[in-house]
Amino acid sequence: MSEQLRQIIARIIKENSDEGYVDDEILVMFIVKKILLNESETFGSGDSLTDDEENELISKVKRTLREENSMILNTIKMQVAFYTCSSAEQGQSTQKFSEKETEIKMLYSSLIDGRKQVEAGRIRVEDLYQPLLNYVFANAAPQAEIKEDKVREEVASALESVLPRRDLSSIVRMDVQDLEVQLKELCEIVLGIRLFHKHSQLGSEDLLDYHLLCESDTELLKNQIGQVLQMTDDHKKAIQLALMMKEKQQREKESSASPSTSSSPSPSLSASASSSSSPSSSAPTSVSFPSFIEGLDASLLKNELLNRQQLVLFLRTLYTEIDEVGNFSHAASDSFKKELEEVREVVGGKTAIPKAQVYPRFVRLSRLWHSLFAAFDDVFSLRNTLISLLPYLYPRAYDMEHDLSEMAQISVLPPEQITFSLSPEEIQQLVGEERERVEKGGTDMTFDDTPTEEVPEASVPMNVTHISPSSPQFNETQLHFEGFCPVCFIRRNGLLIEGDPAYGFLKWTIRDITMNFAFTSHHCMNEFKKNPKYFVDAIYQTATMQPELIPVLALKAEIPSMDVLPPRGHVLTRAKTYAAVPVAQPVATKVDSDTQTPVHFVESHIDPHYEWNEWNLRRKALQLVQLKKKRTHSTQTIASHFRREAETQAYELRDNETNTGHDVGVNPKKTVRYLQNLRGPPGTKMSVVTLELQDVQTKPKQKGKFY
Numbered sequence: 001m002s003e004q005l006r007q008i009i010a011r012i013i014k015e016n017s018d019e020g021y022v023d024d025e026i027l028v029m030f031i032v033k034k035i036l037l038n039e040s041e042t043f044g045s046g047d048s049l050t051d052d053e054e055n056e057l058i059s060k061v062k063r064t065l066r067e068e069n070s071m072i073l074n075t076i077k078m079q080v081a082f083y084t085c086s087s088a089e090q091g092q093s094t095q096k097f098s099e100k101e102t103e104i105k106m107l108y109s110s111l112i113d114g115r116k117q118v119e120a121g122r123i124r125v126e127d128l129y130q131p132l133l134n135y136v137f138a139n140a141a142p143q144a145e146i147k148e149d150k151v152r153e154e155v156a157s158a159l160e161s162v163l164p165r166r167d168l169s170s171i172v173r174m175d176v177q178d179l180e181v182q183l184k185e186l187c188e189i190v191l192g193i194r195l196f197h198k199h200s201q202l203g204s205e206d207l208l209d210y211h212l213l214c215e216s217d218t219e220l221l222k223n224q225i226g227q228v229l230q231m232t233d234d235h236k237k238a239i240q241l242a243l244m245m246k247e248k249q250q251r252e253k254e255s256s257a258s259p260s261t262s263s264s265p266s267p268s269l270s271a272s273a274s275s276s277s278s279p280s281s282s283a284p285t286s287v288s289f290p291s292f293i294e295g296l297d298a299s300l301l302k303n304e305l306l307n308r309q310q311l312v313l314f315l316r317t318l319y320t321e322i323d324e325v326g327n328f329s330h331a332a333s334d335s336f337k338k339e340l341e342e343v344r345e346v347v348g349g350k351t352a353i354p355k356a357q358v359y360p361r362f363v364r365l366s367r368l369w370h371s372l373f374a375a376f377d378d379v380f381s382l383r384n385t386l387i388s389l390l391p392y393l394y395p396r397a398y399d400m401e402h403d404l405s406e407m408a409q410i411s412v413l414p415p416e417q418i419t420f421s422l423s424p425e426e427i428q429q430l431v432g433e434e435r436e437r438v439e440k441g442g443t444d445m446t447f448d449d450t451p452t453e454e455v456p457e458a459s460v461p462m463n464v465t466h467i468s469p470s471s472p473q474f475n476e477t478q479l480h481f482e483g484f485c486p487v488c489f490i491r492r493n494g495l496l497i498e499g500d501p502a503y504g505f506l507k508w509t510i511r512d513i514t515m516n517f518a519f520t521s522h523h524c525m526n527e528f529k530k531n532p533k534y535f536v537d538a539i540y541q542t543a544t545m546q547p548e549l550i551p552v553l554a555l556k557a558e559i560p561s562m563d564v565l566p567p568r569g570h571v572l573t574r575a576k577t578y579a580a581v582p583v584a585q586p587v588a589t590k591v592d593s594d595t596q597t598p599v600h601f602v603e604s605h606i607d608p609h610y611e612w613n614e615w616n617l618r619r620k621a622l623q624l625v626q627l628k629k630k631r632t633h634s635t636q637t638i639a640s641h642f643r644r645e646a647e648t649q650a651y652e653l654r655d656n657e658t659n660t661g662h663d664v665g666v667n668p669k670k671t672v673r674y675l676q677n678l679r680g681p682p683g684t685k686m687s688v689v690t691l692e693l694q695d696v697q698t699k700p701k702q703k704g705k706f707y
Helices: 003-018 025-038 051-065 071-119 125-140 149-162 169-173 176-199 210-257 298-347 355-392 398-408 424-439 486-491 522-530 532-545 549-553 573-578 614-627
Strands: 463-467 505-510 513-518 670-676 687-693
Touching: 003 025, 003 051, 025 051, 025 071, 025 532, 071 125, 071 169, 071 176, 071 298, 071 355, 125 149, 125 169, 125 176, 149 176, 176 298, 176 355, 210 298, 210 355, 210 398, 210 424, 298 355, 298 549, 298 573, 355 398, 355 573, 486 522, 486 532, 505 522, 505 532, 522 532, 532 549
Parallel strands: none
Antiparallel strands: 463 505, 505 513, 670 687
16 A cells, blocks of 8 residues: 555544544555556556545545445455454454463573573572572463462462472473473473362362353354354345345336237246235236335345345354354363363372372373463453444344343443335335245245346356255355356346355366356356356455455455455464373373493304404404415215216106107217316316217217317
């Protein structure tokens, strides 16, 4: 944002303050950016405005902020209130914990400085006790003032039972990194001892029972959010029913005005017809609607539906978060109670217990208490965020506002009174009649699927696949546009209707981006398949010109130019950090022990050929050298022939005869090779003797050939 726009926003806030109006800076910034986007031809980007343009922009912003009964302005104020309050609550919680961590770091630095002075001989080891006690007090009594003598005595008593003063010298001998880890564990043990004392009614009254507070407060807040959500959902449903009836009346008027072009009424809308209508009539069935439907404004109803849809989304977010906190708190509370019972069983009436049996349980008690403390802080933040939304309920829940404001000790500031098109009685009438009709076997009233214009053809093939409700990934599918039907939004001029999961989802993949969409009918699904890019681009363009749609459709990341609302963090971030170590994980046991080293080690493996005498080693070496001057004589025997210890048994060839037409004998040559001079004096060359054996009776024996 340019410096000129910052000055304009500051000037608007000051002038409104002089006139008696208090406007939030984020709200003014939101309105300024919206006017700049809608009137870009007049003001451009707003970076270089003339004096006249600046005065005109300021005048437009002030008129917009002072509009009466503006549903769009009410929606923007609700969005700013939700994000501002939620971000402020989370920021205060973070600041509170960070201030405590800063205090602990300062006390740790003071302890380290005292240790250095002990090493330098400036102070005694006993002088480290006071800095150590301050450090442990800040960790083991996080909600008590350091001047509280009773709590300080309890912490000192628990510290003395874990680390007596006579053992302070271990702090000096320990490595710095190990010291920090050991000190944190020491503080956790001390806090665990105090928690055990509290539940044994032995003091430590400054520690609150967060395992009980979380369970009660989360359940109460969850019920309150559920009531508000049901009330708002009924209002939203009544507006949708009024729009459906208004559309049906308009079609009946057009049908009566031009009979030749009349069409049969929508089956979905005719489902709400009264039972007295004649089924045998050839004319279109007449649908009876309440009398107040005639005087309603359709465009105003669409803006009111946008307002209620945004409030429903906010309440669903709070309900999901408080349900998550409740589940976490319930599990942590059960573990906390279980650990306390185990400590009671171990301790019993004993006066002395081994450290390995109780110290790990004290550590787990401390971590569970810290996680419940952080979870309770999230409950407090969610309660205050709900209080910021209560003024936008219709009708107002004054009893709930009073109860929540007393619990949070804050007052609910009522915004400007907004008048909706439907009164509370009319809302109950529409919703009650629709609910009664469905219970009698009727179908839900839906909008007509008649398209108003043709969908332009896509220039390239679109990669669109259908996700069936029975597919495994159906329940894990993340919907784009918060599950609102994109076809209804474009075809009905910004009407926000949630898609029906019964039809399944469509997955559109373009490049490396995958988006999933829900639809109100098969007709809308088929329209979207023709050209998904047309509908998605149209929604993005509309949201850019109407920034109040950005939070409703969850497009803050896609349209960063209008990202003026502060971000919201996740719940249980700090609580899960404290409970990062599983409760069931065993903690390393530490014992005091010593070892003795023998003078002579007895090896388990004894080499029988080992020789320690060097003269014997020299004698063996000389013997090995003398062996090189000796000659090896050997005698060839039958068993060692060809250096093999094997014998073979040969059988004489059998005289075989063949049954042929004439008697002919075959006497082929037999070639045999022998290796000559395998043994003998050095330098003798080995050779191969090849013999060809023939029948001795026919031919004389030939001499062998040498190679």
